[in-house]
Structure formats: C-alpha cells, structure tokens
Amino acid sequence: MIEGTVLVRGGHVIDPANGVDGQFDVLIRNGIIDQVGAVEPAVDVPEFDATGCLVTPGWIDVHVHLRDPGFPEKETMETGTAAAAAGGFTAIACMPNTRPALDSPEIIADLLKRADDAGRIRVFPIATITRGRSGDEPVDFDAVIAAGAIGWSDDGDTTANSAIMRQALEASVRLDRPVIVHCEDKALASGAMHEGDVSRRLGIPGIPAVAEEIIIGRDLMLAELTGGWLHVCHVSTGRGAELLAEAKRRGVNVTAEVMPHHLAMSDEWVGGSRTLHNTNRPAGQPGEPADPYTKVNPPLRPVADTRALLERIQDGTFDCFGTDHAPHAAPEKSGSKYEAAAMGLSGLEFAFPLTLALAEAEHFSVYDMVRLWTVEPARILREERGSLSIGAPADIAVFDPDREWMVTPDELSTKSANTPLLGMTMKGRAVFTLVDGKERHRA
Helix, strand or coil: CCECCEEEEEEEEEEHHHCEEEEEEEEEECCEEEEEECCCCCCCCCEEECCCCEEEECEEEEEECCCCCCCCCCCCHHHHHHHHHHCCEEEEEECCCCCCCCCCHHHHHHHHHHHHHHCCCEEEECECCEHHHCCCCECCHHHHHHCCCCCECCCCCCCCCHHHHHHHHHHHHHHCCCEEECCCCCCCCCCCEECCHHHHHHCCCEECCHHHHHHHHHHHHHHHHHCCCEEECCCCCHHHHHHHHHHHHHCCCEEEEECHHHHHCCHHHCCCCCECCCCCCECCCCCCCCCHHHCCCCCCCCHHHHHHHHHHHHCCCCCEECCCECCCCHHHHCCCCHHHCCCCCCCHHHHHHHHHHHHHCCCCCHHHHHHHHCHHHHHHHCCCCCCCCCCCECCEEEEEEEEEEECCHHHCCCCCCCCCCCCCEEEEEEEEEEECCEEEEEC
8 A cells, every 4th residue: 555655657647737748757755746757766665557557637526426414325425535536536526415415614514524534535515505405595605615615506406596696606706716506497307308309209208408508598697797706517518518608708707517428428328329429439239228327417418419518628618527426326226217216327437438438539639638637627626736746745546548347336436336337348447546645546
C-alpha cells in the first residue's frame, strides 16, 4: 500500500491545467507533486509502472448521489467513495436529496466528518436551495456555504418557485457559488422515458423534451436578470444545449454539464438496442425490451440529440462532464413494469470507458476528455484541484486504456449495479488512484 511517496513511471501524462501532454514520470513525495519529467530512480521510492497507461490529475465529478445519509440500501459513504476511487475519481460533489436533506450547517458538517472518517476521497457537499427540498422556504444560503457546501441544488426536483430561484441566484452573486439546477417541468414530465417514436412503439408514457427545455429557459432568464451563477445539470436535449449556447453568447453567467450516458446511449436502448451510439464500438447483443436499467432522469434521448450534445462539447457550450451516479437497490429496478422502476443509473465506474470510446471516435480529443474531467470541474467547485502542478496535492489517476473487463456486480465497487451495461465488455479502466499520494484504489 502506497502511503505518500511513489514514482509513477513511464506513463502518458496529460495535465491540461499546465499544458502537459507527453510521456513523463511523476514523482510524489510526502503526498505532494514533486517532479514531472524524466525522474531518476531512488532506492527509497517505490515505483508504479504506468507504461502504456494514461496518467492524469485525479478526476472530479460534480454530480454524484451518495444516498448518504438515509438510504444505506442504495449506497453508503464507504461504497460510494470506493466506487469513485475505482473510477479514477479523487473528488466528488454530492447531491442533497438525502434523508435528511443537506439543508443545514449541522447536517453538512456531519457529512463532511463522516467523509473524512471514510478516508478515501474528497467529498464536497451541495446544499439544498429550499428546506427539505420542499420548494417552499429557502435555506440560509450564507450559513450552508460557511459550513462547507460548494453550492445549492434541489436536484431531483426543479425549484418551481421563481421568487426563491431569484433569491438563490442573488445569493450566488454575493458568495460566488453556483445554483445547480435540475430542469424539469413536473406537469409535463409524468412519463417514464423520452416521448417519441420509441416510446410510442413500446407503449410507454413519454416525457417530452420541452419539459426540460422550458425550465432551462426560465432559469437562464432569471440568471440574466440577477447576474447570478447558474449551473445546469445533466443537459440531455439538443435544443436545451442550444439555449445554453445562446445565453453564453449574450454573456449570461451559466455553466453546464453533460453526462456520458446521454452521449453514448439513446432511447433505442429502452427497446433493446445495445449499440454505443457515436462510437466505433459495439456494446453487446440486443436485450429485453423496456429494460428498467435504462430508466434515467432526464431520459435517454434520440440519437439526433446525442449528436447535437457532442457538437456542443466541441464548441465549448459544456463546461464539464459529470456522471449523475444514481444508485438504487435491486428491487427498485426490477418492477414488473418499466414505469414502476426507479429513475437513475450507476455512473462512477463507467466514466472512463464511455468517454474514452467517444474520444477514440474523434468527437473530442483525449486531452479535452481529461480537461473536462479535471481542471474544469475544479473551477466550478472553486477548488485548487485538477492539476499536477509542482507542490499540489498528489491526487492522481492512472488508467489502462486497453484493459478489457466485463461488467458484473462482482466487478463493481458500488453497492448498486443498476446499469444497462451489465454483461457487456468495456475497454479502459482505472488501475491506480492516489489521494494526497495515498493509494485509494489499485486494480
């Protein structure tokens, strides 16, 4: 077990924060980056052979559901942070739709203590916008940030009260923290999958794209009114991305994330297709129709949307990737009808193979893939992370891009193997994860 000092030897090092892209060694001493370059071996320094591997700053996920506190049957602090480390993540921001919700300084302080006790990766809590996520009464915006929250969100629900959203955005101006929004008009979103040709063929009630786009539009207008910092979660439609691009051109203070499953999968997966769209890799044989593991919110959209989202990565509309890791206990995904299954899928351990496949299909470069998982999410969290700068904390991920592995529950560290990728062979995996130079995962 590595404990603070190690030489990561001979890997392909990509560090977008410093413009590094080449074959180098990385020396870590006492938990910090000591050298990046050609490093002479030393008898007192253990080595990790990274030949053929990609070496990057530790990945950062701005959108994770730890389900802690309150839902140990889905995930725990221990299993969620283990899954993150197994995916190459050294820091995550956790959503507040817990029980109790993360709506007070006391609850946030407790979560931070338990994350520290778990001793695996860095956990940054996101506070609620409203008390109990009820939508009725705003939290004490200043107090929850002072307690350690990195922003506010009622994720899982839209904050329907526009006056409260305005207050939150005004607080974001004062505190330089994002209002992180789940955009969904509940009155329109009573279905179970994307509303379109596939939903009609399967006879499953649909969720129209405009249910997401209407709220994106509202929140962008409120951000423009207040000058506040809006961060839009898990954008899934081409029109939604277009609204963001238009707002950015007008100077609206908005950032946004896009998820690998909305880029590599489509609504055809619900009906049994198992082709990783937009990549040059097949993902397996056709499955059973209406697979509950494909049920996610926002839903998987048509291929035209996935391609439109990829174009918006190339033009800079999206600021970072995120996984929306949303574990569920097995019974919640195995209902007799698709409509009865819970929404959400596991994502932490699939971020690398899915985005690598898209990079290899030339939708973006491997360099940009690393940038959107490291320095860019660090900027959104307002954290000095996501780099291999000399003197920085040694948060490092090493990935083997050629390692093939089959997705089975036993291969995963998450407690909830709720993914439509089960039974498929993935290419690419994290093999070594360090936090402060301490080994947190080794494949």
